[in-house]
Amino acid sequence: MSMFAKALSKTLVASPERQLEADSDWTIVQRVQSGDVSAFDNLIRKYRERVYAVVYNMTSNREDAADLTQDAFIKAFQSIHRFQGQSSFFTWLYRIAVNGTLSHLRKNRLRTFFSFEKIHDEDKAGEIISHLTDKRGADRELFVKELQEKLNEALQKLSIKHRTVVTLFEIDGLSHEEIAEVMDCSVGTVRSRLHYAKQLLQSELQSYVRT
Amino acid sequence: MSDRLDNRKITLEEVLRLKRAERPDPVFWAEFEQQLRAKQLAAIVERRPWWHLDLLRVSSGISRLRVPLGATAVLALTIVSVHQFRSSNSVSVLAVPGQEGVSSDEFVQADPVDLPLGASRSTSAYDGTAIVASNLPPKLTDTESTVPSPAAASGSGSNSMLLWLDEMSGDLGDRWAHHTSDLDVQFTGLRSSRLGLAESMPPPAHGFGSLRQDIRSDDLVEPLTQVTAPSEPRRARLAALVAPASLKSTSRASSPDRVRERMISRLSEDELYNSVSRLGVAKGGLRLSF
Numbered sequence: 001m002s003m004f005a006k007a008l009s010k011t012l013v014a015s016p017e018r019q020l021e022a023d024s025d026w027t028i029v030q031r032v033q034s035g036d037v038s039a040f041d042n043l044i045r046k047y048r049e050r051v052y053a054v055v056y057n058m059t060s061n062r063e064d065a066a067d068l069t070q071d072a073f074i075k076a077f078q079s080i081h082r083f084q085g086q087s088s089f090f091t092w093l094y095r096i097a098v099n100g101t102l103s104h105l106r107k108n109r110l111r112t113f114f115s116f117e118k119i120h121d122e123d124k125a126g127e128i129i130s131h132l133t134d135k136r137g138a139d140r141e142l143f144v145k146e147l148q149e150k151l152n153e154a155l156q157k158l159s160i161k162h163r164t165v166v167t168l169f170e171i172d173g174l175s176h177e178e179i180a181e182v183m184d185c186s187v188g189t190v191r192s193r194l195h196y197a198k199q200l201l202q203s204e205l206q207s208y209v210r211t
Numbered sequence: 212m213s214d215r216l217d218n219r220k221i222t223l224e225e226v227l228r229l230k231r232a233e234r235p236d237p238v239f240w241a242e243f244e245q246q247l248r249a250k251q252l253a254a255i256v257e258r259r260p261w262w263h264l265d266l267l268r269v270s271s272g273i274s275r276l277r278v279p280l281g282a283t284a285v286l287a288l289t290i291v292s293v294h295q296f297r298s299s300n301s302v303s304v305l306a307v308p309g310q311e312g313v314s315s316d317e318f319v320q321a322d323p324v325d326l327p328l329g330a331s332r333s334t335s336a337y338d339g340t341a342i343v344a345s346n347l348p349p350k351l352t353d354t355e356s357t358v359p360s361p362a363a364a365s366g367s368g369s370n371s372m373l374l375w376l377d378e379m380s381g382d383l384g385d386r387w388a389h390h391t392s393d394l395d396v397q398f399t400g401l402r403s404s405r406l407g408l409a410e411s412m413p414p415p416a417h418g419f420g421s422l423r424q425d426i427r428s429d430d431l432v433e434p435l436t437q438v439t440a441p442s443e444p445r446r447a448r449l450a451a452l453v454a455p456a457s458l459k460s461t462s463r464a465s466s467p468d469r470v471r472e473r474m475i476s477r478l479s480e481d482e483l484y485n486s487v488s489r490l491g492v493a494k495g496g497l498r499l500s501f
Contacts, residue, residue, distance in 0.1 A: 037255070044247065048240070057230055066239075070247045074254050117233040125232035128225050148233070151226065170227040202223050209223050 022088035029089055032080050040080070044073055047090060050172060051097045057167040058101050058160075060152045062115045068104055072097035087181060094174075094182045098164060105160050114152060119144055132208060147208065154204035162197040169194055 025046075031039040051072060056065035075096050083092055119125060133143045155163055164183060168174045169190075176194075180187045202209060235243075273280070 040251075044244075048243065049234070052235070052243075053231070053233075056233070062235065066243055066246070070243070070250055073247060074250050077251060078254055117235050119229060119232045120234055123232075125229050128221065128229060131221055147226075147229070151229065166227070167230075170224060171230045198223060201227070205223065205226055208226055209221055 018088065021090065025089035026085050029080060029083055029085070032077075033083075040077055043076075043089065043093075047093055048073070050090075051093065054094065054167055054172050055097055055101050056117065057155070057171050058098075058164055059105065060112075060114045060116070060156060062117055064104065068101050069097065072100050075100065091178060091181050094168075094178075095184070098168075098182055102160055102164070112156065114149075114156075116148055116152065119148055150205065150208070154201050157204060158197050158200060162193050162200075165190055165193040166197045166201070 025043065028039050028042050032043075048069065052065055052069045055068045055072070056062060059065050059068070072093065076093050083089070119129075129140070129144055129147075132147070133140060135143055155166065158166065161183070165179060168179045168182065169176070174182070176187045176190045179190045183190070
């Protein structure tokens, strides 16, 4: 990585873990750029879940999410020779995926079909669900399904950009700066969008949320 | 559910974190990888059109040269605008020497051959620019024509020429400048040829040569003596205008007396018509109006 690119990526990548991740990604990218096409599979395996999760939470449709994630990886593969390490690879890949999803959502604004993934209610999610209900068995599953629908409905009531910010911050765990870079806007815009989106979600999910 | 909710506060962030638990099964990823591999192979095998690649290359080149290209465009725009401004200024400057052409044009229109001898003699140095220009040396003519004369300011033929030039300036500055310079060259050539012709003519008793000699002898006289009464130039100008027209309209056989008779008869007919129109019949009687 060139000195300039390294310095720039340091400013954009928040934590040291992300910096290490960016460095290892840059090494793989250089291998792909030099002709080692199979090295790109490492990047696919590393980021497919995260990219899929972002796209899925934006679209609330698993089939569309699968297609859009694949398209994002193909686009990244086709234009990887233009990637010069000025940002971290995952930010660049996220930008491709988010832009593709945004254009897809704009094209199909009036045609929205929901198809949800199953909630794996172990670990943290199981703990939260247990706090929300004391039901067991089929009733619990019914409750979880109802909660999932309410949650996705509330997210779909947000605008595309607000939904993207909430998805990237609350679900995927990106920082404000990273979201600003992915969405090509200022950090202030990200914060204001997040604040507005949370207010709307709070009113939509008030029967489940007790603050 | 409500009992549980009362026990512990659940935040919005925690509810949203449930979305992280929405994950596909491992079977999904196997299928996903197969589809992605097929798409990747298709992308590798698929040949892109040459223009697509060229466009990519051109766009990347342009994006790299964005700043120099913008600076060049601004510079070119500045040069063009300065050039335009200068050319418009030069046109406005050329309008002043245009008066020289005006006097020359007047010189062409008011041909000394057509002018009566008396008229040319009585024309002063201020008023009859054409006649004086035809007989004086070129240097004097140039000086006189570049300085706006009172005759030009009082709305003579040179003034109409200036108006014409002003109209032309509204259209095309460059063409105007070009035409003006052409006219200047032509008129200068014409003037020199006319002067040369006047110089080479033998001195007859009456005619062009004698006129030149008379004016030259007038130059030697005190300038105040050349100033004539205002009525005389006006009369001479009118006579100069009427003379060619009367020559063209009437035949050689018809004399000025005949023309005068015709005008008198026409006047008398008009008077008769007016007198008849005052008479009328009204209510079975004769009406006479004054």
